[in-house]
Amino acid sequence: MSDLDTGEIRTVEIKYFDGTSRTTEIVDREVPYPDGKLIVSRTDPQGIITHANQAFIDMSGYTEEELIGINHYILRHPDMPAVAFKGLWDTIEQGTKWHGFVKNLRKDGAYYWVKATVIPNIRNGKLVGYTSVRRKPSRSKISESEALYKTLLAEE
Amino acid sequence: MTYNLTVSPDFAPDHISGWYFFNTWLQRQLDTGIHLELYDGFDEQRDDIQNNKFDLIYANPYDASMLVRELGFQAIARPADKSDETVIAVNAESSINTVEDLVPGSRISTTDDPDVHTMGMIMLESADLDKTNTQIKEHPSYVVVAKNLLNGDSDAGFFLKDAYDELSDLIRSKMRVLVSSQISVVHHSFLVGPDMVEHVPALQDALFTMHENDKGRGVLESMGISSWEPMDSEQTEFMIDLIDTLID
Numbered sequence: 001m002s003d004l005d006t007g008e009i010r011t012v013e014i015k016y017f018d019g020t021s022r023t024t025e026i027v028d029r030e031v032p033y034p035d036g037k038l039i040v041s042r043t044d045p046q047g048i049i050t051h052a053n054q055a056f057i058d059m060s061g062y063t064e065e066e067l068i069g070i071n072h073y074i075l076r077h078p079d080m081p082a083v084a085f086k087g088l089w090d091t092i093e094q095g096t097k098w099h100g101f102v103k104n105l106r107k108d109g110a111y112y113w114v115k116a117t118v119i120p121n122i123r124n125g126k127l128v129g130y131t132s133v134r135r136k137p138s139r140s141k142i143s144e145s146e147a148l149y150k151t152l153l154a155e156e
Numbered sequence: 157m158t159y160n161l162t163v164s165p166d167f168a169p170d171h172i173s174g175w176y177f178f179n180t181w182l183q184r185q186l187d188t189g190i191h192l193e194l195y196d197g198f199d200e201q202r203d204d205i206q207n208n209k210f211d212l213i214y215a216n217p218y219d220a221s222m223l224v225r226e227l228g229f230q231a232i233a234r235p236a237d238k239s240d241e242t243v244i245a246v247n248a249e250s251s252i253n254t255v256e257d258l259v260p261g262s263r264i265s266t267t268d269d270p271d272v273h274t275m276g277m278i279m280l281e282s283a284d285l286d287k288t289n290t291q292i293k294e295h296p297s298y299v300v301v302a303k304n305l306l307n308g309d310s311d312a313g314f315f316l317k318d319a320y321d322e323l324s325d326l327i328r329s330k331m332r333v334l335v336s337s338q339i340s341v342v343h344h345s346f347l348v349g350p351d352m353v354e355h356v357p358a359l360q361d362a363l364f365t366m367h368e369n370d371k372g373r374g375v376l377e378s379m380g381i382s383s384w385e386p387m388d389s390e391q392t393e394f395m396i397d398l399i400d401t402l403i404d
Contacts, residue, residue, distance in 0.1 A: 035255065036279060036337040040398065053341065097401070115281065117401040123393060131394070133401040136282040139256075 005029050009109065012078045016071070017085070026078060027109035031059065039114065039134035045127055047072045056134075061107035072132070077105040081152035092118050092130055101137055101145040113142045158189035159211040159352055162204070164344060165195045166216055166269045167380070168322045174378030175214075181375045182212075185362035186355055196296070198268045211352040216240065217342045218270035221396040229347040231392040232356060233363045233384040239343045241317035242275035245331045247305045255282055255335055258312060260289040265301040265310035268294055274402055275337050276314030302327050318380075342395060345387055360386070 008028045015021040039059055042051035052060075052067045060067065060075060067074075076085070080103055091098040098118045103111050114134035121129045137145075161182070163175050172194065179192040190212065195201035202219065204210070205227070215223055217240060223229035246252050262285065266273050277286065293310060295301050298319040304310040306327070317336060320328070346363070348356055366372035367383035376383065 033282075035282075035335045038337075038339050038398075040341065042394070055338070099404075119397055119401050121393070121397050131397040131401060133398060135278055138282050138284045140284055 014076060014078050016073050016076070017082070025109045026105070029110040031106060031110050031112045033112055033114065033136040034059070035136065040131070041067075041072065042121070042129055042131050043072050044129045047130075050129060059106070059112055060104070075104045077103045077111055079103050079149060079153065081149050081156055083152055083156070084149065088118060092120050095120050095122070101141050102134075103145070103149070113137050113145070115141065158191055160209055161190050161192045161212040162201060162210050163192075163194060163214045164216040164219060165198055165201060166272070166316055166319070168319060170322065171378065171380050174375065174380065177375045177378050181372065182362070186358055188355070198270060211349040213347045213349070214344060215347055216269070216271050216344055217395055217399055218274070220345050220347060220392070221399050223347050224392055224396060228350045230353070230356065230389070231345040231347045231387045232360055233346040234343050234387050235381040236383045236385045238318075238381065239340050240271050241339060242272045242279065242337045243315045243317050243320045244276055244279055244312050244334045245305060245315060245320065246312050246334055247308060248330050248332045250311070250332065252311065252334065255279060258283045258285060260285065261291065262311040263291045263293060263309070265293050265295055265304040265313040267296070267298060267301060267314070269316060271342065272314050272316045275339070278402060279335055279337065298323070302331065306330050341398060345392065346384070
């Protein structure tokens, strides 16, 4: 858990790139990433979740039924700048692997940090979706990312 | 025609005879000659695989990726309820209680097992450790990794979980597990090369019913496998994609 957590609850409207938005409660409380686990999910080319492993279900707080069929951006935390996700999509749409540190939003409003890797799934030369694997980040990388994203968010 | 079979060198020594029994069993099932070749190390085996020496391979997930995407192999089966997990262990007397207690300069004992080494290094990332700020010592076997920990010559060691669990009670009692991976979807697989593709239906028939008779069950037991499960191409591709995300 971060030393900076206040437990404060705030209501925010999160706007997504496709023009939709949702209003939800955000809790300033970190859920620690579990040791030894990998969070694995797959999406179709549009970002709709098609597979979620147990670690993903546990950490996100959603059930498997809730996750399958919705857009991966349901996990987007309002503290994450849009430019970070633009970098992700620009990279994977070129067919290359993307690495980055991401603050994810849980169903209960709390958050968890991950080191994420996303790769395009190519079958017979055709893009069929993306695989995202998340692992435990170091505290120093989380601190660097917090500072960077705060600056980027202020510029948006 | 005689085909060639090899097995990823990360199986426990107790199962060597099991693989010879399997080879004999398989020749009878397919009514064809199969030569089994076992290796002590991964590099020598990989060179021979690249030179198209083998038609059947029981491969670790890392090599399965190369076999499918570069050499046209097809994964047809996996051992049931058996995934490849990695353990990071320390000497039981060590003051290190979590991965984050390991500091730059730490001495890490490992083997040339590519999956276990990759996963072990990933689990060190949360301590800001990588190959540039640790002393990596590669050993020929997990027993030697354990000896290094017991002698105080290493601060932490990487083990295939199955291999760790098969160390003697005495050795394990002198070590402590720091972290154990729980990935579940990364596992060994049984692959067939392009020159043996016409035997795939017969191979599938033989493997998937192997546990249903005493003879087959006995062979499986000697290999440390309960039964074989089918693998289709999408399951294989999924595992390969996952492995790709773990390699920088």
